[in-house]
Amino acid sequence: MASKTGNAFDFNLFKRLLKYTNPYKLTFYFVALAAILLSFFAVLRPYLLKMTVDEAITPKNYEDLVFFVGLMGGALILEVIFQFLFVYFANWLGQEVVRDLRVNLFKHMLNFKMTYFDKSAVGRLVTRAVSDIQTIASIFSQGLFMIISDILKMLVVVGFMFYQSWRLTLLVLTVLPFIMYATRVFQKKMKVAFEDVRNQVADLNTFVQERITGMKIVQLFTREKEEYKKFKDINEKHRKAWVRTVWYNSIFFPIAEMATSITIGLIVWFGGLRAVADDGITLGVIIAFIELSQLLFRPLRQIADKFNTLQMGMVAANRVFGILDTESSISNLGTTKVDSLKGDIEFKNVRFSYTGDEEVLKGISFKANAGETVAIVGATGAGKSTVINLLNRFYEINEGKILIDGIDIKDISLESLRNQIAVVLQDVFLFADTILSNINLSDPNITEEEVKKAAEQIGIHEFIDTLPNGYQYNVKERGAMLSSGQRQLISFLRAYMSNPSVLILDEATSSVDTYSELLIQKATDKITEGRTSIVIAHRLATIKKADKIMVMDAGEIVEIGTHKELLKKTDGYYKNLYEVQFKAEEAL
Template identity: 60%
Template sequence: MADTSNHIFDTSLFKRLLDYVKPYKPVFIGSLFLVIGLAVFGAARPYVVQMAIDEQVSKKEYTGFVLLIVVMLVLLLLEVVCNLLFIYYASWLGQTVVKDVRIKLFDHMLSFKMKYYNNSSVGVLITRAVTDMERIADIFGEGLFMIFSDILKMLIVGAVMFYMNWKLSLIVFVTLPIILYATKIFQKYMKRAFEEVRTEVANLNSFVQERVTGMKILQLFSREQTEYEKFKVINERHTKGWLKTVWYNSIFFPIAEFLSSVTMGAVIWIGGLNVIFNETATIGQLMAFMMFIPMMYRPLNQIANKFNTLQMGMVAADRVFKVLDTQSQIDDNGIEQAPHFKGDIAFKKVEFSYVPDEPVLKGISFEAKSGQTIAIVGATGAGKSTIINLLSRFYDIKSGEILIDDTNINNYTLASLRKQIAVVLQDVFLFADTILNNITLKDERITEADVIQAAKDIGIHDFIMSLPNGYQYNVKERGVMLSSGQKQLIAFLRAYVTNPAILVLDEATSSIDAYSEQLIQKATEKITKNRTSIVIAHRLVTVQNADKILVMDSGELVEEGTHLELIKKPDGYYKNLYEVQFTKVAQSLQV
């Protein structure tokens, strides 16, 4: 991606943006013709005024005067029509292009690795997908075409002025280099200011989004005043960024207005003297020039203003394209559509690290046969959840192989692989939608009848029906209307209704109430029946009936066997874990 920081206008970036205009080429060309019409019709009116005064009014010709008035009205009407159509179609083009870019951006973001989201701010990404997109739309609606229109109008007005009276034109032209130089300096500083503004907008969005999401923690730990002070600092930086743009505007536009007024005064003075003494100018020309000067200088002001809009859009486009250019996808080179798996899983000398030279898994090897329940236990950070992330290909391994039904998972397409694996996490994420939509995720293949039957199968139908509106109950953002245990039950149903070949329970029963635990135990028995299941748990009492228990420590598989086999090992890692937990439970019961 080209760096726009040292350029007032990045042509390569703009050409890339124009690629999105190609499907709407007729509208783009039509808008350009409307811009030409605006410039021509606007510049023609003063010329008609000059003709009306010099050739009709001064000669007292009534017939020709009426005709020229009609011509002026027609020109004015044409200008209004062109302006109306231009505003609509330029804005339509901008919003349509942004729609396409936003769709492409969101689709690109959907395929990013989890590592990208681990290292990225949600607020910044929201800014890229929403706020920055509106700035890109302004490039077409308020920036590009308006700049082209203003430049074209200036050229046409300048040509007509020179044709009418080149001496008076020189008075106007002599001040143009000054205002053009001022405009160039203005654009340079405004570019820097807008980059600062966009950075601070992203920071502000990120800060607010994160604090709103974590408001409960802030209030629990009485951090309101601290976060308030932090917000004031960030908001102050944001305000200073905008005030820079206001300061530059407050300097430039008065200067431009002053030069315009001085030029107008000079033309009236010198032109008036020419009319009176030399007769090298006419009253009609003087009147036309009084109309032409605002037409010449107002576009300069507008160009500077619209260039601001264009630059903000270009800065936003640069940021959006940087996200689009980010290559953080899992390689989806598999050509096999995963069937409904039998469920045989094999890890063969798998090595993996989130950060280079900091291994998380160190040559892990194990097997799970179809229909078995495999438990993975160990201390926090041992690598348990990483195994699940690799099985679903959220990350690619450094070395080794992961096989399902004797086929390397890299050979399967990502979509078909993940459809065969259902995961229930400890921290259940629910969307601000109904229970039904949170279960089906709006998969049209899953009907409400399917969901109801599945809920009855695992014993949570009565719980759902006890809620207001039952399956149509809106759980609000992140499921705040439900308890942790209730959200876990919804997650179990969401996994079960997809009929996965492989089920993963990642600490799914670690933070629930006794009533929910009874329901989840029943649901677990039903959902794990006749399918390969991997259960990650800290509470060893929940995995005693597993067909095999894998014991992890610091990224290595240190023990493997059933509960009875592992508990008999003298000084075994699992045995020590079990005894520590059993002692803690016994002590808590005594208390």
């Protein structure tokens, strides 16, 4: 991977990228062959032009003129055909590589730990997976093969020029080092500039994505003016990054154009003197050299431009491979596969921290027997949500063991483990799709009829049926077309359809209406029936029904027992919590 942004090119990174063309070797070789053929077509036209002038126009031979014009027309048609095939298949190859690379990247990201997503901006990851990878396609469509084709053209042109007149060739080549030096400086400057551009694009994407997602907060707290100012600042940095690339282009291309014009002037001056002196240089040679010098310098100027494209693609590839090289996956070395579980859960001296030595769980131990409902209560930050995150292996524990049916969850394959655990979170996430697709998650084995039957069993079919198009109702992004209570009901049904052995509920209902709360309570009773359930409890009704209540404080379990048992403890944590939070609810 490229570590120095000022480097003009990173060959190790490039070789790694080329491996993605291995499945398409035939196309790769064909495009390379087309590039070679195009380089020979490049000198064929100037040669035929020289022959036309010297063999037909100068001696005024009409038949030879028609013949050479016909040859030039045929050569042009062949060049157009190969140019079409070259451009089409170079772009096709780029899109195939991009598709495979994007699939690999998304597959890799699917297995990341939650820690990675906690620390990574969503907008930046979206930039990597969408626009950065699309930029990589330009390496093949406008960069690599185009540069190879241009270099081959230049080599063939120089060889042909020497064959025609070594003196004029040396004259042309005196200007070449100056253009090559300018090109080299230009490439280095543009590499740094494009790195800055990609950074600014990622920052802009991140800012826009976050503000659009949190627009309700922005408007509720009347932060429109402040966010607008921030956006203007970020957008200005983005503009400046692009203007820097424009500045380098504005300097380089006029210099290159001036050098080309000087070269043509030298050819006409020196070649004209030799032609007048009848010193082996003809009018046809002079005309051919004017066109050949263009064919030599134009690719050189274009190489600089295409090298920019190549560099931009390489910068994007560097970023994408940076994610592909990130080792942030939960270890999935477990070989045990379970089709069903009784549901015995045990935490043994489990310690865990999200960052560094700041422990969130400080050696907790507890058991939940099969079929039991365990309610977890405690203040915010006590570690309640961490318990359910660890049970699903979203994070790796620091010490201790978590067992299900006596098996360490590390010994169970991740897919098998998570298939047996269903989670209903307080913050329900719905995709921009139909209610049916959000329930069965587009699993073709779960039919609409089965979903309807399950909805009737937990008492929410009537609510779904009243929506426009029923189960085919599109809830839009994050379920924006539904209330918070309705979203939670959908998540209950989604969990119920998976027929889990273990159920985890974060059953907050503080922001839902009374009708939705009654439906949620009925759904809770139904889906917890007969299966082990761990509930982060917010309502007294749920807590009182629990077989066991686990009270947490500052990452430790301070009390365990039933509702009645815990109320008997004088100055107990749960009793104090009940007096402050739940007694008024019970009175109501």
